[in-house]
Amino acid sequence: MKKIIGLLIALLPFSFCAKEKNVIVPKSLETKNMEKQGDLEIATFAGGCFWCTEAVFLQLDGVSKVVSGYIGGNTVNPTYNDISTGETGHAEAIEITFDPKKISFGELLEIFFATHDPTTLNRQGADAGTQYRSEIFYHNDNQKQLSQDYIALMTQENTFGKPIVTKISAATKFYVAEDYHQNYYNQNKTQGYCSYVITPKIDKLKKMYQGKLKK
Template sequence: MTKSWDVATFAGGCFWCTEAVFERLEGVQKVVSGYTGGQIKNPSYREICTGRTGHAEAVQIVYDPNIIDYTELMEIFFATHDPTTLNRQGNDVGTQYRSAIFYSDDRQKEAAEKFIELLNKEQVFEAPIVTEIVALDIFYEAEDVHQNYYDNNRSQPYCQYIINPKIKKLKTYYAKKLKQ
């Protein structure tokens, strides 16, 4: 059987966190940290951090839909960040840390709309979901230092206090989805 890769683009706060979660999933070939949803071309991390470019820190997930599908990726996305806080994740505040799904086709858009509708209907979260559903325009790959950040910097306090609990949650609730 030949592999047919698909791409999902999510923004769930700091891309170091989001990347660390999705890199561990079976069926995910690679995860790239980057920027999307803003107004300037080829933004840098320094520019993104000002919150004035309109970009979100996001990840592109290249995955095999025969192993893990888009809905499963969305489930893990919503389980590992807070989709109810506008332009913030914990102490990370600004539009660059917003919760967003950047869809690349009508199929992804419809799936995202239905998934959020279900989460709201089932009252999975105590507050309303503020995750944006936006057409993907251009995705700019972040600088090399931001790629595989968690795996390369596990001893950093941010990784220990912010990312480690997300990885623990992933291992607890999605152990069967993890790479062996």
């Protein structure tokens, strides 16, 4: 394992996390050959319903764009109906464009693991199926290494009290989801799923990470 510069913090878990525990959170490694959009970089995460993950990461200072879509499967140009069968192999995921001068990939990892349950295989809450799996899709060797180191540290600390099942895979073709899925939470806050599942998560994010949020 590469030498990691660690920052000791308390990860206060969300309601579905097993227990509260101090863990070492590695900072972002020096990046090389990073996939970029100008001075910006890209991260791709799958952590259950993309309405939830999109809503979380849109709150963060340094994140300029979050796009919901599908990744990790075999079907070309899949639709929501296609991936909902669980037969295409795709995960609901988000593609995050971020400014590493404001927020590091390591910080994105921290929030990714704090805002979903990485111990449930192909499930987040009531959402079940391979499309709801926990997976990191890395864009370069540094993202891969940091993701591996992060999971190894949490495993060593037994952060969740159960094995972490999050997969780490090379990023493949990302298919942008239908328009009505984009910015879904902000346009549908009174909808039942948003009110009962996403809003409490956003409230806890604001409480835990106030210093990382957009002003």
